[in-house]
Every structure is written in structure tokens, then in C-alpha cells.
Amino acid sequence: MLKQLHEVLETMRLPNGAYIASPSKDYSYVWIRDVVYTVLPYLTTNCTRYQKAYHALLDLFRKYEWKIDIHTKKKPIYLYEYIHARYRKDLTEIDEPWGHAQNDAIGAFLWGAAQGVRQGKPVLRDEKDREILQKLVRYLGCVEYWDHADNGMWEENMEVHASSVGACVAGMKAVRLLVDVPDELIHKGENTLQLLLPRESVTKETDLALLSLIYPYQVVDRQMAHRILVKVTGKLARTYGCIRYQGDQYYNGGSEAEWCFGFPWLGLCYSVLGNAAKREKYWNKTKKILTEDGRIPELYIGGTDQPNGNTPLAWAVSMVSLLQKHMPEEALVGAE
Template sequence: MDQLSRVLDEMRLPNGAYVASLSRDYSHVWIRDVCYTVLPYLNSPCDRYEKAYHALLDLFRRYEWKIDIHTSKRPVHLFEYIHARYSTDLKEIDQPWGHAQNDAIGVFLWGAAQGVRHGKNIIRDEKDRGILEKLTRYLACLAYWDHPDNGMWEENMEVHASSMGACVAGLREVSLLVDVPEKWIRRGEAALNRLLPRESETKETDLALLSLIYPYGVVNRGTARSILTDVAGKLERTFGVIRYAGDRYYNGGAEAEWCFGFPWLGLCHAMLGERDKTLEYGEKTNRILPDDGRVPELYIGGTDRPNGNTPLAWAVAMVMLLHRHLTAETPVTSGIRTEKGNLEEL
């Protein structure tokens, strides 16, 4: 575990944020990746979690003028959206990109509220609280519940269940810190229920759907089991989990196999209280874990070779999270919704 933490520290910047990887292609700061990368420190006495969120809050404060515009005027062009990735000094990168990523804003809101709940000093002043409130209005202005976005994988524009789920989770959690009209949450829940168990119109199932179980816990047990059955049955491979059928990214004759898929499946089963399955995916994770802890992004499809985005901070963090759960250092205790919609603590 110390080794994995040291690997993450190699990707930590002086401002508290993290680059996605040490590779040339991924030497940028993604909002989503930072939020997932610091999850292992949510219950830790160290300041890595809050420093990362302070860095992201500072980023949003720098571009508050853009957020202000789009709390009342929906973006038209991709560059008008809150950007999904930034330079290491947390400035926008002047390059075309799929910046319509509603889930990045949802996970940030969720993570900020989780930090407060766990005693972290996330909100430094009323300016920070104001940023959180404006981000909720940004999602409402987008009408995130029926708004096509680029999704977790930054690809084609369509309505994604994983993006809606992140926004629902974020709005629910942050409603303890700022005022969030209930209708903004209910519209998202209704739209999400209509789309599930599909990820989108073009994707029957997708690795991104696991986020609805862990970390968000926004689906009931029946839906969670359906998602897990589909992902494991249709997407699981030797070195990890493919993102979706027909994925062309690093396709070397077959879809690329993403390493964080195994620990993510394990964490989802932990949320359901299924110890045997959690252990099973712990063993699968250990089989692909390099001795130096530098977990790759993926194995190139049809090969036994990792790609150059090694280590991937998000993947290292997911391995840490599953290991801590299995060793009871930090057990997964978030609730999964029952069929009646109540939260049941594990």
C-alpha cells in the first residue's frame, strides 16, 4: 500500500492536483481523474484530499466568469463548456476537446460534499461555497437529465446514464451545503431510471455504469446486480475490462482491456455486501498488479502489452481502495438503494 501511495505521489503536483499519468499524452489535469485519484485519502488524516479539492476550487474560481455565463445560457460549442482537462498550472488548454462532460462536474460536487462529511476542510470561505452553488445551476442550465454529453470516455455526444448518475449523486450530496431545488434531482432520477440498464442509445452496457454503484450508490440492488451481470458477462477479459463492445481505442485486433475494471468490480460487489465476489476480484487485481505498483491504463486489445499511459493515477487509486477494503483499513460503507429507494448501510 505504501508503494501504491508513493506511485500516486509521483503524479501529485505542488498545487495539490494530480496529472492523469506520467506519460506525455496524459500529463494534464482532468477534473474527473483527480476526484477519483484522491478517494483513497477520504478517510485519511493526511491533507491530500482537501488540497486536491482546493486546487480544483481555485481552478473554478479562475473561470468563474465562464460558469456565470452558463448558469443562464446553455453552451453551444464544446469550448464553451467548463473544460474537462487543464495544464499543470490549472489553465485551459487551447486545443479542441470533448469538454461536454457533465459527470466531471457531478463527481466534483459529490466529492466536495463527501469531504465535508468526513471532516475535511473543503470549504475555505463563502467564495468556495458560492462556486458549489453556481456549479449546481450550471448543471440545471444544461438540463443534464436530457443533455447529450461526451461522457466519461470523452467520445461521441449522446445522453449517458453514467453522466446523469454522477449529476444526481453530486446534487444530492451537495444539497447539504448549498440550496438545490428538489426538482433538479427528481428530473435526473426519472431520466436515469428510463435509460437504465443501458448506458446510452448506442451502448447496451459500459464499464462507466459501475460508477452508479461505486462510488455513487444511486441505483437499487436489482439494477446494480443487472449492471454487474452485464459488465462481467459481456465486458470482462483476461487483463481487465473493456469499456464497451466495439471500442476502437488502443484496439489491436480486439478491444483494449482496462486495468481498473477488476478493482472497480470488486468495490461494486463490496457495496452489495458480497464478500466472495469482492475477494474474487481482489485476486484478479493482484494477478495483473505490477511488482512496482505502476498500474497501467490498459492492455492493448489482442495483446499482452500495456500501453504507454503507465502508471494511470485513477487505476492506482482503485487498486488502493479495494486493498484497503479487503484489509478492513477502510471498508466500503456507502449505501445502496433498496427496491423501495431507501439507503441500506452495509
Template sequence: MNQHKLHSVLESMRLPNGAYVASTSDDYDYVWIRDVCYAVMPYLNSKCTRYEKAYHALLSLLRKYEWKLDIHTEQKPQYLHEYIHARYTRNLEEIPVEWGHAQNDAIGIMLYGIGQGILNGKPILRDKVDLRIVQKLVNYLECLEYWESPDNGMWEENVEVHASSVGACVAGLKAVKTLVDVPEYMIENGANTLNKLLPCESETKETDLSLLSLIYPLNVVTRQQAIQILDRVTGRLERKRGIIRYEDDQYYNEGSEAEWCFGFPWLGLCYEQIGELDKMNEYWSKTMSITPETGKIPELYIGGTDIPNKNTPLAWSISMAYQLQVRMNEMQENVS
């Protein structure tokens, strides 16, 4: 697979405002905070401006809805529409339909991405207003008491305390604590909850694809915890064409759970994170086995088939595969 092909597909989903649509399908032709953060990860160490422009779009979005932050830094949301919304139109406007907007991991990964960008010399914060928004996001998580706050999680589904959400907030708060005021107890409480939950994702899920985020990119677990997570995910969730999100997942389930394409490259990136390069190479090969010649990697293959769903290409899938390909190329160059 040509690296430029994956890059070209990813770029086809970038909007003029700097954000990314999750997919070009009718179902996913929207901007999700989380998906933008994952989509733009390949550009963290790049000289181009795509990384900061994506975060400028997200910060502009939150500036528009700062009034909502003002309310919910003082009182907890009672209804899902009161939370910071998870998805928006291409013009970064809220969508007035019911949705599982309680997604603390999206706020956590955004804070993490801001901190990482600044650490890498990116001009993420344009002015004092951007900095004020970052502070209010911290205050929002404090008001929520995120370490014990049930949310919809990465998959926007059942409301419970999710390890992947708590871990994202811990990593995000650590990433911005040199920029704004982050009470230390917030990080400590989150870390305590995370250690109690792991290696499970939640009370109802002993393992879940979303747990990989705690290894890569968040790097918020110990090596031993990472190995436990990886052993459970590969042992119980891995299938021929991808990784199922969790056991008995009903999304696109036509006799068996849907097999998510970004699971293979994500595992490769996680194994690189813990230094197991043979396993990294193994999952790169598996990624290539399910990547179409066009480079348009789908969201998933319908369980037990080679039929992709309509959310093709998925920006998150392309981003994960692109990041792993860059690392594989770098590794091969170092060997030669």
C-alpha cells in the same frame, strides 16, 4: 503487493498545487477534473490533508474561470469549448485545443466529492467564494438541464445522454443540497432519466464500464439495478487482463478492444458495496494478476496482449487498486 508501493506510485503523480496528473506519459500529463476526484478517493477517511488539498486545487481552478460559469448559468453552451473544461495544464490553465469538454459526470463527481469530504469533516470550503462556486456549479447543471443534456460522457467520445453522467449529477446534487440551494426537481428529473436508461448506458450502448460508477462510489442505484449492471459488465465486457469499456471500442484496438486495468479493482469495490465479499476477493486476485511488481498499473493492456499502453502508471488505476487493497487488509484483520 505492498500497500505502501501503490501509495508511493499514486503520490508520484500528485502536484505541488494538490491536484494529480492523470499519468506521467506525454499524452496524459494533464489535470482532468474527473481523474483528480477518483485519484484522491483513498484519502477520504484519512487524517492527512491530501483530500481537501485536491479539492482546493479544483475550486481554485474554477474560481479562475468563474466568468465562464457566470455565462453558462444563464445560457446553454453551444460549442464544446464553452463548457467547463475537462482537462487543464499542470498549472490549472485551460488548453486551447479541440476536446470533448461536455462532460457532466465530471461536474457531478466533483460535487459528490465535495459533499463527501464535508460529511467526513474535511475543510473543503475555504471561504464564501468556494461556496459560491459550488452554487454556480449547481446552477450550471440546471441551465444545461443535465437530465436531458447529451454530453461526451466519461470516455470523452460520442455525444448522447449517458446514464453515468446523469447518475453522477444526481449523486452530486444530493451530496451538496444541505450546503447550497438545489431545486428538488433537478434531482427528481435526473432520477427519472436514470431509471429510464438503466441498465443501459445510453441509446447506443447496452452496457459500459462507466456504469460501475453508479454503484461505487456514487451509490445511486438500487441493489437490483446494481446486480443488472454487474451481470452485464462481467458477462459481456470482462477479458483476461481487464474490462473493455464497451463493445467495439476502437481506442487502442489492434484486433480487439483494449482491456482497462482499473476495471478489476472497480468491480471488487462494487461487489463490496453490495455485500458480495467472495466476488470482492475474486476481483482482488484478478487485480493482483495484472499488477506489475513496481505497482505501476497501466491504463490498459492492448487488446489480446500483455502489452500495456504508454499511459503507465494511470492515477485512476492506482487509486482503485489501492482502495480495494485497503479494504481487503481491513477485512483480513477483522477475520484474524
């Protein structure tokens, strides 16, 4: 099945090394965050998919370096001034209004680039790439990510999101061996997390995005990880996956949409915590929503048994692949 999932991901891989989120009409674009999650299965393999994806994103940042330079000194005011969250296939900006204030995407990129370097992958091609990492750190410092209302992982309402702050903390910690990261930039983010968690924000008691603080970032302690998981599993888990948060209106057909990557994501979180029984529980739930062709949808429309048109979703395919890699061989019987 890993080969099949890889082949599905290949259909969304672009010649420049980046990935579109989905071949659907609405999602046939490149999101920074989605690329980071999509290539995680390749982090510990010998293939070049991982570094080539980061080279594509680094080229994107080089193209818009002038914008980054401005906002290492002056906070963005309008959404279009932020580093954009999504791009055309040729990695150029899209000229339409969008919730581009997504600090977590920049934190995710920094974290992922550093993980690649740690695995011995040639993510950084030259000193210019390292300079880009340094400027992104300064960008997050300039926007004061620890106290900054952004659009968050779901690109929606502007408020301080724990998942965004946590991604930035993880990114800062990961790259401090590669570039200069003042301790203060990390400590301010950690202080915000202490105040916010286990909430996602002032308006959201819990949110699926909080799982990122456990996997892949591992920026919370074991006790807080358990508190987050109790909230997510108790309030957000459904039949086909997890709702993102209570009251979510996206593809709401009478109830909140159920996101398919919720189950493998929970399995990965429990794997990080060494809970084999819970990891297997969510692997079994994942198997029930696996399609024969591995084309895992984004979500099931709320109140229905119908997936939406964003099928396959690269991020979801990646999560299933990652969880399968975490499973012992005996647990994979019947998954082929």
C-alpha cells in the same frame, strides 16, 4: 503495498495539490474527474491530500468563474464553452479542440466535495468556495443535464449517458445540505435513469462507466446494481481487466483494449453490495495484473499482452488501493 501505491500516486501529485492523470506524454494533464477518483483513498485518512486536491480544483473554478456565470443562464453551444475537462499543470485551459461536454466530471466534483465535508475535512475554505458549488449546481441545471447529450466519461460520442446523469444526481444529492438544490433538479435526473438503465445510452447496451452508479455514487438500488454487474461481468470482463464497451476502438489491436481498473472497480462494487466472495474474486484478478512497482497501466492494448504508454495511470493506482482497503487481512496474504 498501500504505502507503495501511495508513493506512485505521489509521483503524479503537483505542488498545487492536483494530480496529473499519468506522467506519459499524452496524459500529463489535470482532468477534473481523474483527480476526484485519484484522491478517494485519502477521504478517510488524516492526511491533507484530499482537501488540497479540492482546493486546487476550487481555485480552477474561481479562475474560470466568468465562464460558469455565463452558462448558468445560457446553454453552451460549442465544446470550448463548457467547463473544460482537462487542464495544464498550472490549471489553465488548453487551447485545442476537445470533448469538454462532460457533465459527469462536474457531478463527480460536487459529490466528492460534499463527501470531504462529511468526513470533517476543510474542503470549503470560505464562503466563496460555497458560492462556487452553488454556481456549479446552476450550471448543471442550465445545461439540463438530465436530457443533455454529453461526451461522457470516455470523452467520446455525444449522447445522453446514464453514467453522466447518475453522477449529476449523486452530486446534487450530496451538496444539498451545503447549497440550495431544487428538488426538481434531482427528480429529473432520477426519471432519466429509470428510462435508460440498465443501458448506458441509446447506442450502448452496457458500459464500464455504469459501475460508477454503484461505486462510488450508490445511486441505484440493489436490484439495478445486480443487473448492471451481470451485464458488465458477462460482456466486458477479459484477461487483464474490462473493455469499456463493445466495439471500443481506443487502442484496439484487433479487439477492444482491456482497462486495468476494471477488476478493482468490480471488486469495490461487490464490496458495496456485501458480496465478500465476489469481492475476493476480483481482488485475486487484480493481484494478477499488479506490477511489482505498483505502476498500474491504463490498459492492455486489445489483442496483445502489452500495456500502453499511459503507465502508471493515477486512477487505476487509486482503485487498487481502495479495493485493498476493503479487503479483510486474511485475503491480503501474498499481496505484499
